[in-house]
Amino acid sequence: MGGDHGPSVVVGGVKAYIDRYGGEGVRFQLHGDETAIRAEVARNGLPADVCEIRHTDKVVGMDEKPAQAMRRGKGSSLWNAIEAVKLGEAQAAVSAGNTGALMAISKLLLRMAVDGLERPAIVASWPTKRGFTAVLDVGANIGSDARQLVEFAIMGEAFQSAVHGVEKPTVGILNVGSEDMKGHEEVREAHAVLRTDAVPVNYTGFVEGHDIAAGTVDVVVTDGFTGNVALKTAEGTARFISGLLKEALTSGPMAKMGALIAMPALKKMARRIDPSSVNGGPLLGLNGIVVKSHGGATAEGYGNAIRVAVDLARSDYLTKVSANFARLSAVLDTAEAASDKEQTGEIQS
Amino acid sequence: MGGDHGPSVVVGGVKAYIDRYGGEGVRFQLHGDETAIRAEVARNGLPADVCEIRHTDKVVGMDEKPAQAMRRGKGSSLWNAIEAVKLGEAQAAVSAGNTGALMAISKLLLRMAVDGLERPAIVASWPTKRGFTAVLDVGANIGSDARQLVEFAIMGEAFQSAVHGVEKPTVGILNVGSEDMKGHEEVREAHAVLRTDAVPVNYTGFVEGHDIAAGTVDVVVTDGFTGNVALKTAEGTARFISGLLKEALTSGPMAKMGALIAMPALKKMARRIDPSSVNGGPLLGLNGIVVKSHGGATAEGYGNAIRVAVDLARSDYLTKVSANFARLSAVLDTAEAASDKEQTGEIQS
Structure with missing residues (x-):
């Protein structure tokens, strides 16, 4: 749900990644508003077995302070994506959302590597x-x-x-x-x-x-x-x-x-x-892989952030x-x- | 005498400045080895009444430490150029020489403005x-x-x-x-x-x-x-x-x-x-105008440094x-x- 363009760029980024890099064996969990995401998945013609949608209504705002996001962010799309990495359900998280919140929640849930x-x-x-x-x-x-x-x-x-x-x-x-x-x-x-x-x-x-x-x-x-x-x-x-x-x-x-x-x-x-x-x-130094996409990235740019996460x-x-x-x-x-x-x-x- | 190319770029810079900006009413004191400078003045066809050569054998090396340059620099071409500003014989100094030495000697002779x-x-x-x-x-x-x-x-x-x-x-x-x-x-x-x-x-x-x-x-x-x-x-x-x-x-x-x-x-x-x-x-903040040219500047670049000094x-x-x-x-x-x-x-x- 993050970034300047929300699901259209995120789901478009999945499409761009698959088109450009093949996406062999990579599956995606998409956290956020199910209806909006499902519409984008259909519009991009993505196969259903590649994209699992995990619904939540809650979103961390782009201008929320990190401390606020940590207190109130539980159950938001950003939180859930990081938590999936913590639980081993995902091997990496990619977000175009609020950088300060992403850092704070990543640190809280994944902890620093040392x-x-x-x-x-x-x-x-x-x-x-x-x-x-x-x-x-x-x-x-x-x-x-x-x-x-x-x-x-x-x-x-x-x-x-x-x-x-x-x-x-x-x-x-x-x-x-x-x-x-x-x-x-x-x-x-x-x-x-x-x-x-x-x-x-x-x-x-x-x-x-x-x-x-x-x-x-x-x-x-x-x-x-x-x-x-x-x-x-x-x-x-x-x-x-x-x-x-x-x-x-x-x-x-x-x-x-x-x-x-x-x-x-x-x-x-x-x-x-x-x-x-x-x-x-x-974001280096965490017990887990989290990649920040530019908030104003295009779908192609987001696809590149996905590639970085997969490579890592x-x-x-x-x-x-x-x-x-x-x-x-x-x-x-x-x-x-x-x-x-x-x-x-x-x-x- | 300073910079990577010495008098050829400095005197060439005077020529470039006059050619490009006219140089109305601007006169130059050239500090350093008289023979080398005179040859460059002739080569560039500069009128004698525009360039006054002030001879000195002494030169501050490009890799001399500032403290060393302050102790031993007296009478060098760099020192004499700054001193001329201090004495009101020149309204500005331009140098492609050792930056640290230029700063130290400028500060010593001209003092800070406040x-x-x-x-x-x-x-x-x-x-x-x-x-x-x-x-x-x-x-x-x-x-x-x-x-x-x-x-x-x-x-x-x-x-x-x-x-x-x-x-x-x-x-x-x-x-x-x-x-x-x-x-x-x-x-x-x-x-x-x-x-x-x-x-x-x-x-x-x-x-x-x-x-x-x-x-x-x-x-x-x-x-x-x-x-x-x-x-x-x-x-x-x-x-x-x-x-x-x-x-x-x-x-x-x-x-x-x-x-x-x-x-x-x-x-x-x-x-x-x-x-x-x-x-x-x-170099701002001094009681006087001193302009640093890049050590590797061309004659045209040096001419631009002269223009900045004149404008100031x-x-x-x-x-x-x-x-x-x-x-x-x-x-x-x-x-x-x-x-x-x-x-x-x-x-x-």
Whole structure:
């Protein structure tokens, strides 16, 4: 029931997913208003054995506060979808609904994968020259301390290898320069821990804003404030340039003719930066798989969020992350001790 | 002598500035190796009465630490250029040299415009649909408290009206959402101060990453870490999309033919996002005008940095900022008191 368009985009997304990716062996539970959903299932010509409808009247509003949603959300479509994951009736949940409520209810019902993890992180798959870079956190947390940044590195690495099939993904921390003494304390500390080789990720050092789209590393780690600003700034830049391009290619008869002739090539390019193709941001760090779709996503975009959820559910992502987290506490103690020792006498400028 | 290319780009930049903007009444002091500079002046056919060469052998290296540059930099080309501003022999300094050294020496010689201002802020002119948005700080400071953010608002507003001729520029603070309770403490506090109307800027509220290129406001205020990441992320995104476009338009004979026909329109568009046309980031907050050019700028880009310096020097920017700063302290006390009162009983989530 969530998002700007409700069941039409959600059920349309199921159709888009099946059409594009085949949907072999994937079945769907659709939580919400039965009549509205049934109408959409019929309109999209979906086979009945693929879609099970679980009725509820209750809906979490798009502007409800997280605390309110936790108190009053029980039995809502959002709640029921997450609960199905908790009960093992579903292997993943996808929602275009209220992000804060989704995070709060997911945390409440599924719990965090490890003690000390405070909130899930949202990961974005960022299109680059070389494929996709995983960037996290892009907005679940406002500030992130050094330990959280290290956790993001572990989760991002597992995500990147599970969903994008990258073997031994490289990991970098987003900063304003590449030298060891650059940036604020949190990034310098996380950098010191990760570069010790004690944490089982392939850490390569600091990266800068331009490295994201360049694909310099497979995973970019950053706090939720910076990550959110970076993601939205990149989206705004892409929209601005696309707008200029459209303006240029319709600015006169010659431009229009040239555009017409080059159209197939231009369309192919547009698909690479189409927001639909990158829709679907998993909430990492939970005992279960929850994927957030953009509230304004199209059916095709929602289909992509479903693909991300299926890929994660079919991979060894959860096992891998749990294993790495289990090792993390011990490893952090050792690494922090080593880094403290190393920093003694070092001048910080 | 600074930047990746030294005198060839600096003197070439003078030529580019004169060719493009006329250079009426502007004269240049060129600090550095006389022989090298004289050769470039001759090569560019610049009239002798426009360029005064001030010789020095000493140069601040591109990787010298700020503290080192302050201790050892006296008499270097960078130092002498700033000193000329201090002595009133020049109205502005432009440098493509070491940013940290430029900041440190500028602060040492020119001093900050107001007590309590710790470091200059660097402002970027960001191309948008509606012209240019001033974004600051883009990297001079790592963290910025609420008071600094308010100061950025005042300096950015004066800059925007002086250089881009915007009357009563609108100002926004960069955040992860537009509601009052979003973001970390520093942005919420600065927001509370600015929205009281006590500070003399036209503040419209929080903006998000995508608002920068959309031109939602004329001035975007942010801490130096976030601003630096946002700027470099946008540059990376622009480069990535330009690369895709080039690839698409050379991907086959039809695409190439289309591109050829549409070329004049495409070139016009490329100029709007050309890094040269936005080169030149003033160091705001000093008693004097200092403009940083990108180290890798072309002569044309350097010419644009000169234009920014001339526009600032000819405007009432310094007077306006001083007047506003003089009012700021008194105003801040009132505004903070008012905002404290207003926040009592408000629930922060």
